Amino acid sequence: MPPVEPTGWEPPYHAAWEKAAWALFPFAARAGMFGLDEFRRHLEKMHPLHYLTAFYYEHWVEAVERIGTEKAYWSRGELDKRTAYYLHYPDVRLPPNDDPALVDFAEWAVKNGFPAARDVGHEPKFAIGDRVVIDASVPRHHHRRPRYTMGRTGEIVMYHGAHVFPDTTGNGKGETAEHLYTVRFSQAELFGSEYADPNACQHTDMWEPYITRAQS
């Protein structure tokens, strides 16, 4: 695998456009354009070569661009026209908007966030210590089961109450919630004992529909 090449320090934003690209997310979410899981689903629609080679915040721009076009916040033609204009005149100022509510929103959102915990009307099926198997099916829709866990057996080590469920919420099916657990896997279970670190383990969060009880 390629080296990580970490940096000791780097600025939060590498260029001015990254600030606005990043803030597109909270403002578009505030406007009701999408929720977090729907945003992630659209990130995943990028061409893999583009995804892998893009600037990080370019992913966010792509997702907002796709959703805004799909939901008619703008037409592709209008967006292309304006893009060409700003490409030609990069120093032209943006239109004014002095609404103080938008600045207040920044303060409010950073301080409060958007909790994903929900109440559901049924008890969790599983308990800490249970051995479970992760669903290995490969749906076409957005989900949050990392590939390395599929079909693998692990042990529930934490329970977090019910959280918003990405498989419905992110796929235009309305918000639902499911019980959420943390599952611990040995490296040997994930990668085979011959190829695994014998003294390392992996923890991955799993919503209840992702798991079934392991046969002992």
Added chain:
Amino acid sequence: MTRVNLVHTPRTEEEIAARVKAIESILIEKGLMSEAGVDRFAEIYEHEVGPKLGAQVVAKAWIDPDFKARLLKDATEACAELGIGGLQGEHMIAVENTPAVHNVVVCSLCSCYPWPVLGLPPNWFKSMPYRARIIREPRLCLKEDFQLDIPAEIEIRVWDSNSEIRYWVVPQRPEGSEGMSVDALAGLITRDSMIGTGLARTA
């Protein structure tokens, strides 16, 4: 003959900047966004929210066992005692390094990171090599990429932030730091030590 297009032409940075400005201008005209709002968001994470906040929390945990117990039980609640919390830290869990266990954090699916205590993530945290390698070969990744040699007898626990739970690490307090003030201790606690790709600095 079938034409196969295998060439991918990425946008230039100037093209992306223009695209961002185009989207921004439409949202501004619709009353949904403003330059002042963008500036405020950007500024908060440039100057107010960053790893210094996480360092304060860890330093307090090092000197106050009751606080440490509360932090390890419910990091969201414990951080709220210090006025720390919010966006991307709505559900935080702090995991403690010990002489027997070393923890390290990743988001294998995208870029999830505990903003209230660490600020916005560096690009390497969001990169494909880190996301793949820390899961597949954590000990080797720490050793080769971060010059952090974790002996084979110490268990490595990797935490994937694939849900809205934000994991972060309470590093071990270094020897020789007895009697230091909270502020001095906080100076030993680096961003990487709270991701688990580094250790706290020695006193």
